[in-house]
Amino acid sequence: AQKITQTQPGMFVQEKEAVTLDCTYDTSDQSYGLFWYKQPSSGEMIFLIYQGSYDEQNATEGRYSLNFQKARKSANLVISASQLGDSAMYFCAMREAQSGGSYIPTFGRGTSLIVHP
């Protein structure tokens, strides 16, 4: 079973509008972390935002916010006031604690976002 599910292969949004990218996760751990990364066409993976499982407030970083619904095991990324430069692949990821203090991160398959002028 997939641990990270991103159900939207592709999304389109008008410039200056807000867009939500979905991510659901599966874990039995109480302590875990959720991440979003952006991969533009140039190929690099850029860290955007982090949410810890014990964080009571939704994480925000500039125009990015994470809509964390723990009971539903969802961690959706909200991009406000979309810009043309937001066009990219977006990956949701989770880290869980492993025995011995290590952790293995898991990535979703990604959502392609295209921002129209």
Next chain:
Amino acid sequence: DARVTQTPRHKVTEMGQEVTMRCQPILGHNTVFWYRQTMMQGLELLAYFRNRAPLDDSGMPKDRFSAEMPDATLATLKIQPSEPRDSAVYFCASGLVPGGQETQYFGPGTRLLVL
């Protein structure tokens, strides 16, 4: 501005040749990850080091792939012999554990094409 660096950025080689990819993690980070990204498989974890010790390489084909950290500033991923199916983008990422978020920061990747 601390960044993960990877060399080479691009590599074209012929089947059967040895390929070595290098990664310099961010200074002070104690974890290093190697990933492979393809259209078909997405992002796959190949190997994971913490304090230079390999903790997990279950995702790596053992017969041809090897990963090492000769020192804290260098991680290497070798393929010998290379095959066309190894064509992919290989990413190195580093992080700090424990370190609160334990975020991974990615390098720019090595685009490998095996002919």
